[in-house]
Amino acid sequence: MEIPTFETDNLILRPITPDDLHSYQNNFNNYEVIRYLSSFVPWPFPKNGVEEYYYKTILPKQGKDYWYWSILLKNNTEEMIGGIDLWRGSKIDNRGFWLAQKRWGKGYMTEVVTRINDHAFQDLGFEILYFGNAVTNIGSRKIKEKTGAKLIGRRLFKFVDPLVNESEMWELSKEAWLTFRNL
Ligand SMILES: CC(C)(COP(=O)(O)OP(=O)(O)OC[C@H]1O[C@@H](n2cnc3c(N)ncnc32)[C@H](O)[C@@H]1OP(=O)(O)O)[C@@H](O)C(=O)NCCC(=O)NCCS
Numbered sequence: 001m002e003i004p005t006f007e008t009d010n011l012i013l014r015p016i017t018p019d020d021l022h023s024y025q026n027n028f029n030n031y032e033v034i035r036y037l038s039s040f041v042p043w044p045f046p047k048n049g050v051e052e053y054y055y056k057t058i059l060p061k062q063g064k065d066y067w068y069w070s071i072l073l074k075n076n077t078e079e080m081i082g083g084i085d086l087w088r089g090s091k092i093d094n095r096g097f098w099l100a101q102k103r104w105g106k107g108y109m110t111e112v113v114t115r116i117n118d119h120a121f122q123d124l125g126f127e128i129l130y131f132g133n134a135v136t137n138i139g140s141r142k143i144k145e146k147t148g149a150k151l152i153g154r155r156l157f158k159f160v161d162p163l164v165n166e167s168e169m170w171e172l173s174k175e176a177w178l179t180f181r182n183l
Contacts, residue, residue, distance in 0.1 A: 003063055006119070008111045012077055013069040013084070016058060020070045020080035025050040027081060027100035031160075036134040037098070039158040058085075065089060067124075071099065071112055084112050086120055092155075092169065093132045094120075097140075104139065113147050118181070121174045131170040134159050144170045148180030 005014035016024075028034070029045045042049060058068050071082035082099035095116070099109050120126040131149060133140035134157075144151075149170040157167035 001063075003067055003069075004119070004123075006069070006115045007074070008115050010074055010106075011108060011111060012072045012074055013112060013115060014072070015062065016054070016068045016070045016080075016083065018054070021050050021054055023078075023080040024054075024070070024083065027079075028098060030101055032101050033098050035161040036137040036140065036159055036164065037096075039160055041160055043160045061087075069112075069116070071108070073103075082109070082112070084109075084116055086116060086124075088124075088126070090130060092130050094126070094129045095131055109139075110143055110146055113143055117147060117172070117177055121177050127174050129172045131172070132157065132167045133170075134161070134164045135166045135168055136161075136164050141168060144172075148172055148176055150176070 003015040005012065025047075028050060031043065034041055034043055034045060046052070062068060065088040066085065067087075068083060068085040070080045071084065072079065073081060081103050082097065084095070084097040086095050088094065097109055097112065117129070120129060131144055133144070135154065149172040151168060152171050153169045154166050155169055156165055158165065159167075
């Protein structure tokens with residue numbers, strides 16, 4: 001199945017392309033964006049970090065139980081301002097997201113997550129989604145709270161920020177999502 005493009009109130013979500021890599025690198029290479037991501041993300045972030053990640057990690061699996069969408073503003077589709085990815089096969093985490101710091105606090109990621117959850121449950125056949133975030137990542141935690149997910153526990157986890165070592169664990173069933181959305 002071809003990966004669809006979505007339109008939300010303010011944003012376009014479309015499968016990532018090589019044209020996005022320049023703005024991806026610029027917006028992602030920021031400690032505030034990276035600190036609560038998995039310690040697999042290198043810091044300091046290399047100059048070619050995004051290009052390497054795209055060609056070695058994203059592209060080979062894109063569309064094969066793995067999906068990566070670039071986030072663009074409707075009124076400026078030249079600049080990738082964030083990304084969201086979804087994958088099958090984990091009972092701990094099925095989703096990641098990030099947004100350029102200059103765009104935080106406007107409700108954008110809640111908008112993105114709502115559309116991608118609809119797609120996961122209604123089109124891709126997910127029955128349950130698992131999520132995680134650093135216990136200190138209030139923005140990410142709030143997004144889960146605001147989109148119907150249930151906090152189920154905590155576990156040890158290594159983040160880029162060496163001072164944080166615990167992750168919150170969340171789950172969202174299809175049934176809970178459809179009820180949450182009144183569908
Ligand atoms: C987490 C992140 C995606 C939030 O994006 P966003 O578009 O600003 O989120 P939203 O505007 O949809 O906000 C959701 C809620 O969190 C709150 N919030 C966002 N960032 C916050 C912060 N740093 N501290 C406290 N609250 C925050 C918002 O105020 C909003 O709450 P409200 O609806 O009660 O006002 C963004 O901060 C980011 O990219 N962080 C770095 C990458 C990252 O941590 N990714 C997640 C890994 S699990």
